[in-house]
Amino acid sequence: MSNFSEIDSLQSWMSQTAERQEYICDEILERLPDRFQLAEPFRSIESKSQSKVDIPCFYDEEYETPLSLVFGGFFDYGMSDAHKKAIQALCSPDEWQMLKTLVEGRVSPEEKAVRPFLMSRFPLFEWVAEENIDLSGDLERPDFSAEEGPYPIYLSTSEAEKFLSKSGYRLPCDHEWEYVAKELRSNIFIGGDKLPRGDLSKNVCLTSFGSASKNKKASNFFGIAGLGLAAMTKVEGRNGVMVRGGASGFYPFQGPAQWAMLSTELQIPLQNMPGSLAGIRLCMDIPS
Structure with a gap:
């Protein structure tokens, strides 16, 4: 757990001098494993004031992974009746029958405190997984290799556990993923309150990360890209994992209700995913 109150909220961070921000980043780096620099x-913009914000980033040289500092804060974790109605309004009757249980099964919002932590800017890439763990050749994984650049991989829970055990990372808690996806604005969908369409939908569902300009457009306030990809999360007090996101695996959408996986609040049981596979987003606590 961090002992820097300055990163406990975005507002606190923005009130610091550049010198103090630099000092805190250096102190965090000093406490991280030696493989970090x-x-x-990530240059971002705070939505209310439109002020520029520099999101601190750290780079893991061993696993070639950039991570953003996610500031702490409070937010409403869960799905309000208004958000449920907004999703239902976009559904055809058949789509609603498919989604009704998942949507109505989400708990009503509760205020949740989030401690600052580090989250990888991109999902785990295939080549990073291949270099560090033995992957099963019997699993039918989604193929995201159509374009140039590094692309993600979907893993089984046992493969994910092996990688996390070796690397020292952890999965995001379910509320942490939702906090990041909502961008301090209580977004209904990844990217905002409206269902992403056109270029925005393409950015949110990006699956190849070889272009700096595309990566920038696909990144949210915290500098996190690829939230449209399925990601395993840990739910407090519950065994196993849930899945968040997942729309990228079906984009451009061919079937009913696939767009609903762009919701920031929809939880999907891992067994509902083809082959019970999903991607992983690397997270790490701020060292004290």
């Missing part, structure tokens, strides 16, 4: 910050 400071990276260029």
Whole structure:
């Protein structure tokens, strides 16, 4: 757990001088494993004031993974009746019958405290997984290799556990993923309150990360890209994992209700995913 109150909220961070921010980043780096170094910050914009914000980033040289610092805060974790109605309004009758149980099964919102933590800017890439663990050749995984650049891989829970055990990372808690996806704005969908369409939908559902300009467009306030890809999360007090996101695996959408996986609040049981496979998003606590 961090002992820097300055990263307990975005507002606190923005009130610090550049010198103090640099000092805190150096102190965090000092406490991380030796394989980390400071990276260029992600240039973001705070939605209410439109002020520029530099999101601190750290780079893991061993696993070639950039991570963003996610500031702490409070948010409504869960799905409100208004958000349920907004999703239902977009559904055909058949789509609603498919989604009704998942949507109505989400708990009503509760205020949740989030401690600051590190989250990888991109999902785990296939080549990183291949270099570090033995992958089963019997699993039928989605193929995201159509374009140039690194692309993600979907894993079984046992493969994910092997990688996390070796690397020292952890899965995001379910509420952490939702906090990041909502971008401090209580978004209904990844990217905002409206269902992403056109270029925005393409950005949210990006599956190849070889272009710096595309990566920037696909990144949210925290500098996190690829949230449209399925990601395993841990739910407090519950065994096993849930899945968040997943729309990218079906984009451009061919079947009913696939767009609903762009919801920031929809939880999908892992067994509902083809082959019970999903991607992983690497997270790490801020060292004290």
